[in-house]
Amino acid sequence: MRDIPESESEIAGIVSPETTRSGPKSAREINLSAVQSVVETVRSTLGPRGKDKLIEKPDGEVLITNDSETILSETAVSNPVASLTISVAKAVGQEYHDGSTTAVILTGALLDAAESLIEQGVAPNVVARGFERARQCADRSLDDVMIPGGWNVEVLTHVAETATTGTGLGMAGSDVATLVVEAAELVRDADSFDPDRIRIVTQTGQSPATSTVSRTVALAKDPVRQAMPDEVIDGRVLFIRGSLELSDTNQKTSIVIEDVDSFTRFHEREATEIRDLAGRVVDLGADAVLCSRSIADEAQSVLSRENVLAIRQVDEDALNTIAASLGGTVVSSVTEATTDDLGSGDFRRDPDDELFCIEGNGEPRPTIIIRGPTQGMVDELSQHVETGLEIVAGASDGGVVGGAGALEVELSHRLRRAARGIDGREQLAFEAFADALEQIPQTLGENAGLDPVDALVSLRTAHASGDRWAGIGENGDIINAVDTNVYEPVEMKRQVLKSATEAATLVLRIDDVLTVDALSESLSSD
Structure with missing residues (x-):
């Protein structure tokens, strides 16, 4: 029987010279670098103090937006793992029109934490298995802390406001939220409504403040x-x-x-x-x-x-x-x-x-009529209104949780406690998952002008003392998210956890990258 080559050098010997092979360590470094590049592209857009990105298209059109799904869709990438990370943002964004930035940041944080564990000798499959168990534990915690849904106009208005605050386009998040809930009230059936029954029409040449809801088409x-x-x-x-x-x-x-x-x-x-x-x-x-x-x-x-x-x-x-x-x-x-x-x-x-x-x-x-001085502005405002509609629909059906990074710190706190009962190296994965979740409040604090480490220490102390909804306020102070009406849909958060974990574990299973030269491929096909 022929001997099977085992070493990396022996395997490399059977690969054609036109094929570039990275090997496990290099593959992880390449993949992690690709994901972190995507993360850094959108990290600064997170939260009410998030910044905008200016995108200049090939045709000369200029787009200014802080919507990460739009930013990533307009960004040309060649790395397949970077494309996978972008697909995570799209998966969450298409469903809820919000949460895509959080999903990307969490994916990058999980892979960063995984790399540290692998360097300590923990096998990638053990890390992946531990991450999935941690996600399931976090999922159960969501059921424990969530605030049940229902048609509460005040809460739903605040949900929409949380999702649309920071538009920077002549309309405050509260103004957008008011339009959204007013339109939703006209088509709701008991505690839910179909966002597709609400039209959005845009008009240029007027102030955003004149945007309104029409009871008619x-x-x-x-x-x-x-x-x-x-x-x-x-x-x-x-x-x-x-x-x-x-x-x-x-x-x-x-x-x-x-x-x-x-x-x-x-x-x-x-x-x-x-x-x-x-x-x-x-x-x-x-x-x-x-x-x-x-x-x-x-x-x-x-x-x-x-x-x-x-x-x-x-x-x-x-x-x-x-x-x-x-x-x-x-x-x-x-x-x-x-x-x-x-x-x-x-x-x-x-x-x-x-x-x-x-x-x-x-x-x-009904129709929501969005007005603004330019087409680019009304298109961006229209996107925020769509976000508000989807968010309100999800919140009325499934319930809400506190925003401002409070949920992530609470889940992190609960995972650290749960890790004590986990045997073996999966305990390290639980703790790494908890560390990754804390990247969300740290980013919110950083974008609000705080020292991210100081902010995280303050939040950990608050949650350890029983304040489960302690988070980062718009002005960088520590707030109780529920008391200050900062809400997010629980199902959107559940989807963020699921999508980010699936993407991270998929990347962890990649232990080699083979790049086939285009010329070699064409010659072999001949």
């Missing part, structure tokens, strides 16, 4: 012709996912026109068919028609003459929302529509805001 569109009505009361509305023109006009076909008369006949026949389509809208009894695509000129003429309001280029999300609000059905073309597909309700145009306010007897679909 707001649509920032104009009629296709000025002669059309800008108000329809108790009217019937047709919704078309597509265009009001001949489908053949969008196809690439060749038509041979031999003379002027042939061209005239062809054009007249096409115009007649388009007018027939518009006549179909009128015959259905529609007072208004909304299309997601274009409306041909001939159709516009017929509809305008019949006093039918027509609006084109309505995005599908808005089309579906308005149809639900008016009790209608979106159809693919006018030829397949029936009177049963029509919705009914009111269209009123506000000439000052250049918005249609649309209201019917279907599902309530």
